[in-house]
Every structure is written in C-alpha cells, then in structure tokens.
Amino acid sequence: MTTDVLIIGAGPAGIFCALGLLGKGDGRRITIVERGLPIERRSCPKERVGHCVGCQPCRITTGFSGAGAFSDGKLSLSHDVGGDLPDLLGADFTQQTIGRCDQIYLDFGADPHVEGVGNPQAIAEIRRRAIKAGLKLVDCPIRHLGTERAQQIYGRIEAHLQEAGVQLLFEHECLDLLIDDTQEGKACQGAVVRSTKAGQSAEPFQIVAGETVVAAGRRGAAWLDGLCQRHGISHESGPMDLGVRVEVRNEVMDDVNNVLYESKLVGYPRPFRDKVRTFCQNPGGFVSQENYDGGLAVVNGHSYKDRKSKNTNLAVLSTQHFRAPFDRPIAYSQQVGQLVNMLGNGRILVQRFGDILDGKRTWAKELSRSNVVPTMPDAEPGDITSALPYRAMTNIVEFIKAVDLVVPGFAAEETLLYAPELKFYSNRVLMDEHLDTNVSRLHCLGDSSGWTRGLMMASVMGLVMGEELATR
Numbered sequence: 001m002t003t004d005v006l007i008i009g010a011g012p013a014g015i016f017c018a019l020g021l022l023g024k025g026d027g028r029r030i031t032i033v034e035r036g037l038p039i040e041r042r043s044c045p046k047e048r049v050g051h052c053v054g055c056q057p058c059r060i061t062t063g064f065s066g067a068g069a070f071s072d073g074k075l076s077l078s079h080d081v082g083g084d085l086p087d088l089l090g091a092d093f094t095q096q097t098i099g100r101c102d103q104i105y106l107d108f109g110a111d112p113h114v115e116g117v118g119n120p121q122a123i124a125e126i127r128r129r130a131i132k133a134g135l136k137l138v139d140c141p142i143r144h145l146g147t148e149r150a151q152q153i154y155g156r157i158e159a160h161l162q163e164a165g166v167q168l169l170f171e172h173e174c175l176d177l178l179i180d181d182t183q184e185g186k187a188c189q190g191a192v193v194r195s196t197k198a199g200q201s202a203e204p205f206q207i208v209a210g211e212t213v214v215a216a217g218r219r220g221a222a223w224l225d226g227l228c229q230r231h232g233i234s235h236e237s238g239p240m241d242l243g244v245r246v247e248v249r250n251e252v253m254d255d256v257n258n259v260l261y262e263s264k265l266v267g268y269p270r271p272f273r274d275k276v277r278t279f280c281q282n283p284g285g286f287v288s289q290e291n292y293d294g295g296l297a298v299v300n301g302h303s304y305k306d307r308k309s310k311n312t313n314l315a316v317l318s319t320q321h322f323r324a325p326f327d328r329p330i331a332y333s334q335q336v337g338q339l340v341n342m343l344g345n346g347r348i349l350v351q352r353f354g355d356i357l358d359g360k361r362t363w364a365k366e367l368s369r370s371n372v373v374p375t376m377p378d379a380e381p382g383d384i385t386s387a388l389p390y391r392a393m394t395n396i397v398e399f400i401k402a403v404d405l406v407v408p409g410f411a412a413e414e415t416l417l418y419a420p421e422l423k424f425y426s427n428r429v430l431m432d433e434h435l436d437t438n439v440s441r442l443h444c445l446g447d448s449s450g451w452t453r454g455l456m457m458a459s460v461m462g463l464v465m466g467e468e469l470a471t472r
Helices: 012-023 085-089 091-107 120-132 147-163 218-231 250-260 329-343 353-358 364-368 390-406 455-470
Strands: 002-008 030-034 074-076 136-138 142-144 167-170 172-182 185-195 205-214 240-249 264-267 276-282 286-292 296-302 311-320 349-352 416-423 442-444
Touching (some): 030 172, 030 205, 085 091, 120 250, 172 205, 218 329, 276 390, 296 329, 311 390, 311 416
Parallel strands (some): 030 167
Antiparallel strands (some): 185 205
C-alpha cells in the first residue's frame, strides 16, 4: 500500500495536520492510521454498567480525536499554557496560530463564549491572594467545548476529512517505522501496520509514504520513546508529571469557577522547590478513569456543558526533571501507577486530605459522612501515600496547603485526592522550526513528541505541520 502523507494517530495533532494540508489545497493522498474507533462508535461502557470493564484499547483514550473526545474539551487560548511549543516556533507565531485553530473549532460548531475574561478586578483579587500564598496565577482565556459537544464537533471534522478523500484506517495499529539507513543519512519510508478488527487478517503490512507524521498522543508516548531508541531518532530526556486528582464541593471553588472557570496556579513549595501546578479544572465535573496498555488505570476528569455534578475536580501535578544517566521517566511513572493500582486491587485509589495529614488510610464509612460525595463511586478508599514517592507527595501536600490561602476550604479534611494522576510525555523529540527530525521525511507531533500538552497546542502543532508539508 502506498500514500503520499501517512499520519499515525487521529488525535488533535494528526487531525489538524490533515486539515492544514487540505486548507492549502494539497491534492496528495493522505492516510491516517488509528488504533481506536471512529467517533460515532466510541462509547464508554462504564456509563451503562457503573464501573470500568477494561476495554482494550480504552475507548476514552483511543479513537478519532484521541482522549480529546472524552475530556472536558477545554481549549486554552494563550501560548503561555500547553507545553513548550513557543520555544520551537516563537511566541508570536504560536499565538497567531492558536487564533487560526480556534477559528477552525468555531467553524465546526464550538461555543463562541470564552471563559475567564471580562472581570479584571475579581481576577486581580485572586492574583493578590495567590501572590500572598507564594503562587503564580496564570489567567488563560478558555473555550469550553464540553465532553458531549466535543464529540459532536470532532464528529463533524471526521466527516469533513472523509468527504475530502482522506483515508481513515480505524482499528489499525502501527508496529514500526520503515527506516532506510544509508551513507547519506536516515530516511523514513512509511510504517508497518496491522489490522486489529475481528475477522480480518492480523498479518502486518507496509504503508510506503513520501512523508510520515507520528502523532500518537499521550497514550503513545512510551511507544514513540521505544521507536526513538530503536531507530536513533534524536531526543532528550523530558520531565515527568506525577500527581493526584483533587475533588471538592462547588461551593469551595465558586469564586474561581465564576471568574476564571479554570484557575492555573503554579508554585515551588519547600523543601524541594519542584514545580507544582493545577491542571484541567472541571467545575461541576466528574472524576473519570482511563486505561493504558498493561492494564494501568489512571485518573482524569471531565465536565459536560449541560450535565453537572455538585463537585469541582482538578489535577495537582508535581513535575520532576531527571538527570543523566536516568532517561526513562515514562517507565518510572508507569511503575508508580502500577503500585497505586496494586493497592486498589486494580482500581483508582481515593483518600481524604485530612487522613493524609493524620497518617491514616481512608475507609468507606468515612467517605459516606462527608459533604463531598465522590463522583467516581467505584474508586477504592485507601492510602495513596503508601505508593506515591515521598518527594512528589510532599510537594502535593504543601501545594494544597498554599492553594487553601487562595481558595479557602481547598485543604479541608474532607477534600478528596484520587490517584494516580499521571501525564505521559515522551522524551522530547529534537526538531527544527520546520518540525523536521534528524530522520528525513519523519515528523513527530503533539503530546507524544514532548512539545505540547493539551488539545489546543497539539492542534497548533498539527496545523503548522500540515501547512509546512503543503509547501514541499
């Protein structure tokens, strides 16, 4: 099989790469290989049965639009949020491209309302409290798609790509890249894939391509890291984000929710001075579970446009940079996650903040007495401190105490902490400003590349890549 442009992964980066090519009138053949299902067939059985059934692959993290279709669907409209892409492309150009990607989302039906703008005095008061607590407030305009409406928007994009002639190979996994290593240097000639559809041959076959784009998403970070090691794709060790998902009553977060919708707070608590931050805040949201390869269960959160809970959840993430000779942050994170899963007998662990301070585990009867009713009822009460590393746990506890000065009640005894919250970012693939790697005709995009974090920045990187390829 042959194609002109092969895109591995149908998450936001891969999707917007195809849109960038089409937007420039590029008439070459485009093929997208995606391990999961088309958007119209993606559904989580937990909605029906009340607990995770362990779909392989997980329908929340794989399929058209990747985890984006089942996340809360927030588009951060500032280049200050979402990774380090401005370091590669420049801040002004990145911000300009955010505007163009935002318009594409609007064209496909995104809500024109923008959260977090229009109340500068209230924002200034929140910032004053943050400064007093030793934290930095990053106020970023947010376009909230909503979990259910994000699926509708990506459904329209999927239909548009199909109508434009893009070949979408669902339920196909990429096994390897075709790398030609000659005296002139390395060049990518496509990939080896196989079908995972029931009743179809699982024999691997080659897709020969003029340009190959790997946009495997956060879920594919470990897989891409292995490819970098195997084929000598230049990369450098990246950071690791390890943390918890915090859940409180909406009343605790009302001030921030109404003014900013999502508060992005950053701090460097004692004694380690590592970066700790809030991420993915979901007012009226629900704590959710994602499953990764090997049965790893990871906590996340989402929020709907129309369906609301009585709670707000958000991640608190501790970032750690490892130094040589260690270069396996993803494997380290996975090991930590597996330890937490082991304590929870394969389920997400939940613990009250007050119990952490008291040095005891949480029991189900204690949860039943709380004002905070867990939105993940099948989470296992226990002791997350028995599995999370001391350094990360200390960072998280001290940061939560600091946030309590900004949001009174955040560090209440009944505040719930779910674990593990892990963000898998690949060791950063080295590229130039044209998004070229050291392997000719190979490009790596999105969260798996180590350069982006989140829907908007992955979309930006994809659009830039597609428009770049259209000029060649």
